[in-house]
Amino acid sequence: MDRGRITVSLAEYEEGAVRFYASDLEELERLGLAYTKARVFYNPDMRSNRDIAVAVASLLGEEVVAADIMAASGVRALRLAAEAGAAVIANDRNPLAYHAIRLGIRRNGLEGSVDAWLMDANLASLSLKESGGVDYLDVDPFGTPSPFLWAAVGAVRIGGILAVTATDTPVLYGVYPDKLFRVYFAHGRKVEFHKEAGLRILAAYAARVAAVYDLAVRPVLAHATRHYARVYFRVERGATKASESLREMLGWVSYCLRCGWRMIQQGRYPPKEESCPRCGSRLEKLGPLWVGDILDEGVVKPTLKKLNECVWFSEEAREIVESLSQELGMPPLYYDLDLLASRRKLPSPSPRAAVKALRSRGFRASLVHCEKKSIKTDASIGEIEEVVRDLVGGK
Numbered sequence: 001m002d003r004g005r006i007t008v009s010l011a012e013y014e015e016g017a018v019r020f021y022a023s024d025l026e027e028l029e030r031l032g033l034a035y036t037k038a039r040v041f042y043n044p045d046m047r048s049n050r051d052i053a054v055a056v057a058s059l060l061g062e063e064v065v066a067a068d069i070m071a072a073s074g075v076r077a078l079r080l081a082a083e084a085g086a087a088v089i090a091n092d093r094n095p096l097a098y099h100a101i102r103l104g105i106r107r108n109g110l111e112g113s114v115d116a117w118l119m120d121a122n123l124a125s126l127s128l129k130e131s132g133g134v135d136y137l138d139v140d141p142f143g144t145p146s147p148f149l150w151a152a153v154g155a156v157r158i159g160g161i162l163a164v165t166a167t168d169t170p171v172l173y174g175v176y177p178d179k180l181f182r183v184y185f186a187h188g189r190k191v192e193f194h195k196e197a198g199l200r201i202l203a204a205y206a207a208r209v210a211a212v213y214d215l216a217v218r219p220v221l222a223h224a225t226r227h228y229a230r231v232y233f234r235v236e237r238g239a240t241k242a243s244e245s246l247r248e249m250l251g252w253v254s255y256c257l258r259c260g261w262r263m264i265q266q267g268r269y270p271p272k273e274e275s276c277p278r279c280g281s282r283l284e285k286l287g288p289l290w291v292g293d294i295l296d297e298g299v300v301k302p303t304l305k306k307l308n309e310c311v312w313f314s315e316e317a318r319e320i321v322e323s324l325s326q327e328l329g330m331p332p333l334y335y336d337l338d339l340l341a342s343r344r345k346l347p348s349p350s351p352r353a354a355v356k357a358l359r360s361r362g363f364r365a366s367l368v369h370c371e372k373k374s375i376k377t378d379a380s381i382g383e384i385e386e387v388v389r390d391l392v393g394g395k
């Protein structure tokens with residue numbers, strides 16, 4: 001036993017176009033241990049996360065250099081090489097993971113395209129920066145990515161992609177406001193659109209970290225799936241660009257817990273309004289968060305096309321990005337229809353029917369990739385309530 005982890009055998013797995021080695025998940029289960037206790041970590045449930053990563057990286061063209069600075073079994077790095085044609089650095093500080101990565105490289109004949117590194121993730125990012133940077137960099141830690149972004153932003157070449165996973169979603173989603181402030185420098189609490197707020201808080205945090213180094217990062221694809229939040233950023237250079245991006249894209253949400261009214265405002269400081277203009281209750285303030293787009297059509301559509309082209313990508317990955325493509329151009333912050341209906345003591349409407357009814361009245365409306373019972377729309381809350389009342393036959 002080593003700090004709560006047990007050494008179990010490595011097993012061979014297959015995902016996408018590669019075979020690789022990780023702790024034997026069946027053996028772990030027989031020992032009554034969670035997969036999180038694996039010495040060489042592999043979570044099959046993250047497959048769609050990796051599918052989307054491979055599809056996004058493959059949009060960067062030929063001769064791409066990529067890195068997974070927390071590579072574990074190396075599955076993501078091997079796939080980036082085998083499926084996106086990238087030259088890849090697969091780093092992990094765990095010697096057993098490093099060993100498994102090397103086995104995986106040999107197993108797939110990828111000696112010429114994947115390099116295994118054994119070091120701390122931040123040191124790996126700094127070394128990558130020193131050697132000219134990479135076009136695609138994946139930050140995929142256990143828990144928060146926050147301490148790894150400072151070095152990672154500088155390791156991505158201008159125009160490249162920084163991909164960030166956060167699994168500390170209770171923090172990002174506002175369950176622990178003190179920790180949210182400590183880790184992401186943001187104010188918030190859990191609200192009906194908490195998953196999107198979490199993605200936007202992560203985006204705003206990365207933008208501020210990048211700005212310290214005169215870099216601008218712009219979210220181009222973001223999704224909240226299962227137990228994690230994931231944001232892909234395009235990296236751009238320049239103090240002016242960084243300042244502009246902070247000025248225009250950072251802001252605050254004022255939200256009324258009682259009636260669901262919300263407003264987004266650009267700016268560094270929390271809005272002054274204290275009470276809801278609709279019901280007079282006290283407003284919650286969430287921010288700073290990214291108030292600009294977090295989906296870029298030029299990335300979302302080609303990613304979906306890529307996912308549809310290759311048979312080995314999972315149905316879940318296609319569904320996530322298909323759903324994101326429906327959200328393109330929608331205003332931020334979804335509405336939870338169950339909550340909206342329960343506030344008015346109405347039965348819940350079907351989200352599909354609500355979207356259809358809103359569109360027939362000339363509003364924009366879509367379903368939401370991360371919450372089955374929620375919708376996005378440019379209708380006001382009063383207008384949505386009217387549509388819901390008509391749908392469920394209330395007064």
Ligand SMILES: C[S@@+](CC[C@H](N)C(=O)[O-])C[C@H]1O[C@@H](n2cnc3c(N)ncnc32)[C@H](O)[C@@H]1O
Pocket residue numbers: 041042043046050068069070071072073074075076091092093094097119120121122140141142
């Ligand atoms: C969630 S796993 C990565 C999963 C992998 N990227 C994938 O797609 O399957 C996190 C990995 O980060 C490694 N790790 C944690 N802290 C690290 C650090 N400071 N530097 C380098 N590796 C680290 C762990 O050893 C673990 O293998």
